[in-house]
Amino acid sequence: MQKIIEMAEILENEEIQDSIFRMTLSLPEISRMAVSGQFINIYTGLGENILPRPISINEIDAIEGNIIVTYQVVGKGTDFFSKCPVGCELKVVGPLGNGFDLSKKYEKNIIVGGGIGIPPLVELCKHIEGRKFVFLGAKSKPIYEDDFRNLGAEVFICSDDGNTGMKGNVVELLNDIQPEGDMLFSCGPKIMLKYVSKWAAENNIPAQISLEERMACGIGACVGCTVKIQKKGDSDWQNLKVCKDGPVFMSDEVIWDD
Ligand SMILES: Cc1cc2nc3c(=O)[nH]c(=O)nc-3n(C[C@H](O)[C@H](O)[C@H](O)COP(=O)(O)OP(=O)(O)OC[C@H]3O[C@@H](n4cnc5c(N)ncnc54)[C@H](O)[C@@H]3O)c2cc1C
Ligand code: FES
Numbered sequence: 001m002q003k004i005i006e007m008a009e010i011l012e013n014e015e016i017q018d019s020i021f022r023m024t025l026s027l028p029e030i031s032r033m034a035v036s037g038q039f040i041n042i043y044t045g046l047g048e049n050i051l052p053r054p055i056s057i058n059e060i061d062a063i064e065g066n067i068i069v070t071y072q073v074v075g076k077g078t079d080f081f082s083k084c085p086v087g088c089e090l091k092v093v094g095p096l097g098n099g100f101d102l103s104k105k106y107e108k109n110i111i112v113g114g115g116i117g118i119p120p121l122v123e124l125c126k127h128i129e130g131r132k133f134v135f136l137g138a139k140s141k142p143i144y145e146d147d148f149r150n151l152g153a154e155v156f157i158c159s160d161d162g163n164t165g166m167k168g169n170v171v172e173l174l175n176d177i178q179p180e181g182d183m184l185f186s187c188g189p190k191i192m193l194k195y196v197s198k199w200a201a202e203n204n205i206p207a208q209i210s211l212e213e214r215m216a217c218g219i220g221a222c223v224g225c226t227v228k229i230q231k232k233g234d235s236d237w238q239n240l241k242v243c244k245d246g247p248v249f250m251s252d253e254v255i256w257d258d
Contacts, residue, residue, distance in 0.1 A: 003219065004029045008042075008092045010084055011066060017143055019073040020116070021082050022058070028065030030094045036060070036123035037099030037187075037210055037248045040067065041218040043091040044077045045084075052093065053077040054215050054243070056187070058119035059126075067094075070119040070143065096218055097247050100185055100208050106130050110181035110205065111153070112170050112196050114188025118143055120210060121187055125151045133179040137170035137192070171195045181205045186251075187212075197251035207251035213242040220244030228255035 008025035016022045030040065034057055041052035059068040073082050084090065102124075111134045113121045118136055122144050125132060132153035136142035140163040148155045157165025158173040166173055170192060184200045186193055187210035200207035216224035220241050227246070230237040230253055237255050240246065 007089045010088050022070045024068050027067045031062045031067050034060050034095035035099040038095040038097050040094030044080045056120040072116045106182035108181045110184040112186040114192040117188030135170050194256050209251045210247045218243045229253050
């Protein structure tokens with residue numbers, strides 16, 4: 001798919017939770033092409049040799065020409081973003097990767113998000129027509145709970161410290177609620193995705209999961225982000241690139257390294 005380079009004006013950059021920021025970028029071209037589950041590469045402006053940072057698309061407003069991203073400050077790139085004022089411009093490449101496959105409609109959809117993996121599921125939720133059961137987990141308080149409710153989802157919450165919802169992780173929450181589903185969609189830390197995939201397999205529910213790997217180029221030109229995938233019908237696994245072939249994969253095709 002065609003990738004666009006755009007200079008994005010920052011329209012909003014607000015801290016919504018401790019060290020988590022929601023940033024609205026004016027990206028008329030990229031917003032017209034983007035779909036849920038894709039990501040953008042944002043350059044830091046810290047020097048030409050610094051690689052761009054991959055950040056998932058949280059929401060797309062193709063009419064206004066905007067894309068919203070939500071990022072957590074974890075190092076110098078994201079710290080730089082958090083200090084950029086409204087009106088400042090950032091170089092962006094996108095849309096990147098393959099998003100969720102929404103070509104089929106399902107009656108019962110399960111959406112599972114963990115921590116900073118929750119944002120791309122908001123855009124996904126807008127495009128799902130059947131019943132939506134959303135399971136959100138975080139250390140203390142999952143973000144965007146109300147956004148999912150406003151999109152008509154039935155939302156279940158958990159947290160590691162018990163501050164909001166059930167004390168525990170999303171797999172414990174899934175086991176507690178035992179939702180029925182025709183398709184499961186998930187994004188979150190790799191370890192969470194591994195156990196969500198296991199839960200989906202045990203319950204005979206196909207699952208699309210959005211993987212995250214450390215990335216260099218972000219466009220398939222290096223081997224910085226490979227993951228072992230065994231496609232249905234193939235006799236062996238192959239190394240695929242999360243940035244180009246993913247980030248969304250069918251969970252039963254992923255070979256998890258222990
Ligand atoms: C496809 C994709 C989508 C992503 N979407 C989001 C998002 O929506 N919101 C968000 O906050 N972050 C997201 N990330 C992670 C984000 O890219 C990294 O947190 C960011 O690049 C770190 O840059 P930094 O310079 O601030 O930190 P660095 O100084 O580069 O690293 C700081 C710490 O973050 C860890 N880290 C760096 N990159 C990654 C990575 N790719 N995955 C896991 N840990 C990493 C490092 O191991 C280190 O401990 C995504 C990553 C990928 C690959
Ligand atoms: S980051 Fe270079 S191939 Fe994926």
